[in-house]
Amino acid sequence: MTPEAFAEIMDRAYAQMRPWSAQEIANTLAAPYALMLARPKGGLIAQLIKDECEILALATDPDAQRQGVASSLLNELIELARSKGATRILLEVAHANRSARAFYATKGFALIGTRLSYYTLRDGTKDDALLLSLAIAQGQDGPAPTS
Numbered sequence: 737m738t739p740e741a742f743a744e745i746m747d748r749a750y751a752q753m754r755p756w757s758a759q760e761i762a763n764t765l766a767a768p769y770a771l772m773l774a775r776p777k778g779g780l781i782a783q784l785i786k787d788e789c790e791i792l793a794l795a796t797d798p799d800a801q802r803q804g805v806a807s808s809l810l811n812e813l814i815e816l817a818r819s820k821g822a823t824r825i826l827l828e829v830a831h832a833n834r835s836a837r838a839f840y841a842t843k844g845f846a847l848i849g850t851r852l853s854y855y856t857l858r859d860g861t862k863d864d865a866l867l868l869s870l871a872i873a874q875g876q877d878g879p880a881p882t883s
Protein backbone atom coordinates (compact mmCIF):
# COMPACT_ATOMS: atom_id res chain seq x y z
CA MET A 737 0.00 0.00 0.00
CA THR A 738 1.33 3.46 -0.83
CA PRO A 739 1.61 6.18 1.81
CA GLU A 740 -1.05 8.10 -0.13
CA ALA A 741 -3.51 5.17 -0.03
CA PHE A 742 -2.99 4.62 3.70
CA ALA A 743 -3.32 8.34 4.40
CA GLU A 744 -6.71 8.27 2.66
CA ILE A 745 -7.86 5.30 4.77
CA MET A 746 -6.65 7.03 7.94
CA ASP A 747 -8.47 10.21 6.97
CA ARG A 748 -11.75 8.30 6.61
CA ALA A 749 -11.19 6.11 9.70
CA TYR A 750 -9.86 8.60 12.28
CA ALA A 751 -13.00 10.25 13.60
CA GLN A 752 -11.38 12.15 16.47
CA MET A 753 -7.67 11.86 15.90
CA ARG A 754 -5.71 13.90 13.42
CA PRO A 755 -4.82 11.54 10.53
CA TRP A 756 -1.30 11.32 9.22
CA SER A 757 -0.34 12.90 5.91
CA ALA A 758 1.19 10.76 3.18
CA GLN A 759 4.47 12.60 3.80
CA GLU A 760 4.41 11.76 7.52
CA ILE A 761 3.80 8.11 6.66
CA ALA A 762 6.66 8.07 4.15
CA ASN A 763 9.01 9.79 6.62
CA THR A 764 8.15 7.30 9.36
CA LEU A 765 8.67 4.32 7.05
CA ALA A 766 12.09 5.63 6.04
CA ALA A 767 13.43 4.62 9.45
CA PRO A 768 15.13 1.20 9.39
CA TYR A 769 13.16 -0.07 12.40
CA ALA A 770 9.75 0.93 10.98
CA LEU A 771 7.44 -1.42 9.14
CA MET A 772 4.06 -1.39 7.48
CA LEU A 773 1.59 -4.23 7.13
CA ALA A 774 -1.29 -3.81 4.72
CA ARG A 775 -4.56 -5.27 3.57
CA PRO A 776 -6.70 -3.89 0.75
CA LYS A 777 -8.87 -2.07 3.32
CA GLY A 778 -6.50 -1.39 6.18
CA GLY A 779 -2.98 -0.89 7.37
CA LEU A 780 -0.68 -0.83 10.35
CA ILE A 781 2.57 1.00 10.99
CA ALA A 782 4.84 -0.16 13.79
CA GLN A 783 8.41 0.14 14.94
CA LEU A 784 10.40 -2.75 16.23
CA ILE A 785 13.27 -1.85 18.55
CA LYS A 786 14.96 -4.65 20.47
CA ASP A 787 12.36 -6.38 22.65
CA GLU A 788 9.61 -3.80 22.11
CA CYS A 789 7.24 -3.40 19.21
CA GLU A 790 5.18 -0.20 19.16
CA ILE A 791 2.09 0.28 17.03
CA LEU A 792 2.22 3.82 15.64
CA ALA A 793 -0.90 3.69 13.46
CA LEU A 794 -3.67 1.20 12.75
CA ALA A 795 -6.72 1.88 10.64
CA THR A 796 -9.43 0.01 8.78
CA ASP A 797 -11.53 1.75 6.16
CA PRO A 798 -14.94 2.48 7.72
CA ASP A 799 -16.70 0.46 5.02
CA ALA A 800 -14.71 -2.64 6.03
CA GLN A 801 -14.71 -2.36 9.83
CA ARG A 802 -15.87 -5.21 12.06
CA GLN A 803 -14.76 -7.74 9.44
CA GLY A 804 -11.52 -8.82 11.07
CA VAL A 805 -9.11 -6.60 9.11
CA ALA A 806 -7.37 -5.09 12.16
CA SER A 807 -7.36 -8.46 13.90
CA SER A 808 -5.57 -9.97 10.93
CA LEU A 809 -3.03 -7.14 10.88
CA LEU A 810 -2.40 -7.46 14.62
CA ASN A 811 -1.98 -11.24 14.37
CA GLU A 812 0.58 -10.78 11.59
CA LEU A 813 2.43 -8.15 13.61
CA ILE A 814 2.57 -10.37 16.69
CA GLU A 815 4.03 -13.26 14.70
CA LEU A 816 6.57 -10.97 13.05
CA ALA A 817 7.53 -9.26 16.31
CA ARG A 818 7.91 -12.59 18.10
CA SER A 819 10.12 -13.91 15.33
CA LYS A 820 12.38 -10.87 15.79
CA GLY A 821 12.59 -11.37 19.54
CA ALA A 822 10.09 -8.78 20.77
CA THR A 823 8.39 -9.59 24.05
CA ARG A 824 5.65 -6.98 24.09
CA ILE A 825 3.52 -4.78 21.89
CA LEU A 826 2.98 -1.20 23.06
CA LEU A 827 0.73 1.58 21.83
CA GLU A 828 -0.97 4.80 22.81
CA VAL A 829 -4.68 5.34 22.27
CA ALA A 830 -6.84 8.37 23.02
CA HIS A 831 -9.22 7.99 25.94
CA ALA A 832 -12.05 9.20 23.68
CA ASN A 833 -11.35 6.53 21.06
CA ARG A 834 -13.92 4.01 22.21
CA SER A 835 -13.75 1.72 19.18
CA ALA A 836 -9.97 1.34 19.33
CA ARG A 837 -10.07 0.86 23.10
CA ALA A 838 -12.71 -1.86 22.63
CA PHE A 839 -10.60 -3.49 19.92
CA TYR A 840 -7.44 -3.58 22.05
CA ALA A 841 -9.39 -4.79 25.09
CA THR A 842 -10.63 -7.82 23.16
CA LYS A 843 -7.01 -8.59 22.25
CA GLY A 844 -5.88 -8.62 25.89
CA PHE A 845 -3.98 -5.33 26.02
CA ALA A 846 -3.51 -3.98 29.55
CA LEU A 847 -3.38 -0.35 30.68
CA ILE A 848 0.11 0.46 31.95
CA GLY A 849 0.04 4.26 32.02
CA THR A 850 -1.72 7.50 31.17
CA ARG A 851 -0.34 10.65 29.56
CA LEU A 852 -2.57 13.53 30.52
CA SER A 853 -3.74 15.91 27.76
CA TYR A 854 -1.34 14.23 25.35
CA TYR A 855 -3.45 14.49 22.21
CA THR A 856 -5.03 17.42 20.42
CA LEU A 857 -8.13 16.01 18.72
CA ARG A 858 -9.53 17.10 15.38
CA ASP A 859 -11.94 19.45 17.16
CA GLY A 860 -9.07 21.12 19.00
CA THR A 861 -9.83 19.65 22.42
CA LYS A 862 -7.21 17.82 24.46
CA ASP A 863 -7.43 14.18 25.43
CA ASP A 864 -5.40 11.78 27.52
CA ALA A 865 -3.31 9.03 25.96
CA LEU A 866 -3.68 5.57 27.43
CA LEU A 867 -0.52 3.47 27.20
CA LEU A 868 -1.42 -0.15 26.52
CA SER A 869 0.76 -3.24 26.49
CA LEU A 870 0.41 -6.85 25.39
CA ALA A 871 2.94 -9.52 26.37
CA ILE A 872 3.83 -11.65 23.35
CA ALA A 873 6.80 -13.72 24.48
CA GLN A 874 6.52 -17.40 23.60
CA GLY A 875 4.30 -19.10 26.13
CA GLN A 876 2.27 -15.92 26.76
CA ASP A 877 -1.30 -15.69 25.62
CA GLY A 878 -1.60 -14.22 22.16
CA PRO A 879 -4.51 -12.21 20.80
CA ALA A 880 -8.00 -13.58 20.72
CA PRO A 881 -8.33 -15.78 17.65
CA THR A 882 -9.70 -14.12 14.56
CA SER A 883 -12.81 -15.73 13.17
Ligand SMILES: CC(C)(COP(=O)(O)OP(=O)(O)OC[C@H]1O[C@@H](n2cnc3c(N)ncnc32)[C@H](O)[C@@H]1OP(=O)(O)O)[C@@H](O)C(=O)NCCC(=O)NCCS
Nearest residue numbers: 749794795796801802803804805806807835836838839842
Ligand atom coordinates in the same frame (compact mmCIF):
# COMPACT_ATOMS: atom_id res chain seq x y z
C1 LIG B 1 -9.93 0.23 15.85
C2 LIG B 1 -10.03 -0.31 14.42
C3 LIG B 1 -8.63 -0.33 13.79
C4 LIG B 1 -10.60 -1.74 14.44
O1 LIG B 1 -10.56 -2.25 13.13
P1 LIG B 1 -11.51 -3.41 12.61
O2 LIG B 1 -10.92 -3.95 11.36
O3 LIG B 1 -12.91 -2.94 12.53
O4 LIG B 1 -11.38 -4.47 13.80
P2 LIG B 1 -11.83 -6.01 13.79
O5 LIG B 1 -12.93 -6.23 12.79
O6 LIG B 1 -10.63 -6.87 13.66
O7 LIG B 1 -12.45 -6.12 15.26
C5 LIG B 1 -12.13 -7.18 16.15
C6 LIG B 1 -12.92 -7.01 17.41
O8 LIG B 1 -12.57 -5.79 18.08
C7 LIG B 1 -13.75 -5.25 18.72
N1 LIG B 1 -14.12 -4.00 18.07
C8 LIG B 1 -13.65 -3.48 16.93
N2 LIG B 1 -14.25 -2.31 16.65
C9 LIG B 1 -15.15 -2.10 17.65
C10 LIG B 1 -16.08 -1.07 17.91
N3 LIG B 1 -16.24 0.00 17.08
N4 LIG B 1 -16.84 -1.15 19.01
C11 LIG B 1 -16.73 -2.20 19.84
N5 LIG B 1 -15.85 -3.23 19.65
C12 LIG B 1 -15.07 -3.17 18.56
C13 LIG B 1 -14.84 -6.28 18.51
O9 LIG B 1 -14.76 -7.22 19.59
C14 LIG B 1 -14.41 -6.94 17.22
O10 LIG B 1 -14.96 -8.22 17.03
P3 LIG B 1 -16.47 -8.38 16.47
O11 LIG B 1 -16.62 -7.45 15.30
O12 LIG B 1 -16.56 -9.83 16.13
O13 LIG B 1 -17.37 -7.98 17.62
C15 LIG B 1 -10.98 0.57 13.56
O14 LIG B 1 -12.17 0.83 14.31
C16 LIG B 1 -10.40 1.88 13.12
O15 LIG B 1 -9.77 1.98 12.07
N6 LIG B 1 -10.59 2.95 13.93
C17 LIG B 1 -10.09 4.28 13.59
C18 LIG B 1 -8.59 4.35 13.66
C19 LIG B 1 -8.09 4.12 15.07
O16 LIG B 1 -8.67 4.58 16.03
N7 LIG B 1 -6.97 3.37 15.16
C20 LIG B 1 -6.36 3.04 16.42
C21 LIG B 1 -5.37 4.08 16.81
S1 LIG B 1 -4.43 3.55 18.23
